[in-house]
Amino acid sequence: MQKLLTILAIVGLRILATTAQTCKECQTANSAYCYNQTHYYNCMKNEITGDLEACDTGLVCSNSPAVCVTAAEITDPIVDVCGSSGTGNCGSCSGTTTTFTCVSSNQFARCVSGVASGVYDCGANEVCVLSAFTDYGSICVPNCTLSFLDLEATCSNDGSVKTTTVAPSTTTGVYTNVCDDAASSTKLYFYTINTEDSSCRSYIYCQRASTSAAFNTALYISCPTDKPYYDNTQNACVTTKPSGC
Known part of the structure; x- marks a missing residue:
């Protein structure tokens, strides 16, 4: 035995x-x-x-x-x-000059204060390749050119990055309520502190199709361990816990 x-x-x-x-x-x-x-x-x-x-x-x-x-x-x-x-490559924003990062085989995100924020889809029949942004100016590469350029998708997961999506006006969720409370009349997308998190260790990416539309994306994002607190006045993750938390 x-x-x-x-x-x-x-x-x-x-x-x-x-x-x-x-x-x-x-x-x-x-x-x-x-x-x-x-x-x-x-x-x-x-x-x-x-x-x-x-x-x-x-x-x-x-x-x-x-x-x-x-x-x-x-x-x-x-x-x-x-x-x-x-x-580290999939979903990583660790580089100081990193602008975008792949978060699935066909999705990418913008890096904001060292954190992947705002998930976007590549085009039809395209995959996300991190090195392609530096080498060719686009992080999304057509499938038909992968072999020719000797490239492969940075992430192996297929479009499974999670966002909170709601139907306009009829369905609400805790994070879209946060977006509604923080919204101005002119912004289509923005970042705001997660008012449901009293520790101030997370924030929300909010997005809508027009200024008259309801928010259809509310993405929960946590601050990195070296800058664990989100400061709404600086719009960034910081090392010191802001007053009021």
Whole structure:
């Protein structure tokens, strides 16, 4: 029996080492989708499901069966999936000059204060390739040119980035209410503090089709660990907790 348990443990470690360890992808090892270093979704049938979950303070999202672990537990094959020991390219805004990042095989986001914000779709029959923005001026590349340019999609997940979408005027949600409260009469899209989060560690990206339309996108975004608080006056994540939080 002891020998069998040892074999199973070795096999488990090998699975962790070889399965997906990329930010914003469903991982086979623990059925978790690390949204960023401190938040994750659960996965079913390789698709995200349920609400965004937060790791406890001091823990990061990993490929461990426990999902959230301490820094001391980040030793091979366990990795900080959205941090320095993960692959990092998918959904990463870590570079100081990063303008856009791929968040799925056919979606991209703009990087704002080091965080991926505002999800956009590539065109029909296009995939998102991070290096293409620097090399060719467009982050979305037609499928027919991938082989010729020797490129492949930066992210393997297919358009599964989650946003909160509501029907105009008839259906409301907590985050679209936040957008309604913060809206001006002229802005089609903007960022605002998440008034439902008393810790001030998250903010909301709001978007609508016209100034007379209801908000149809309300995207929850959490601040990074090095700048954990959102300051609504600066419109950015900051290191010091703003007064009033």
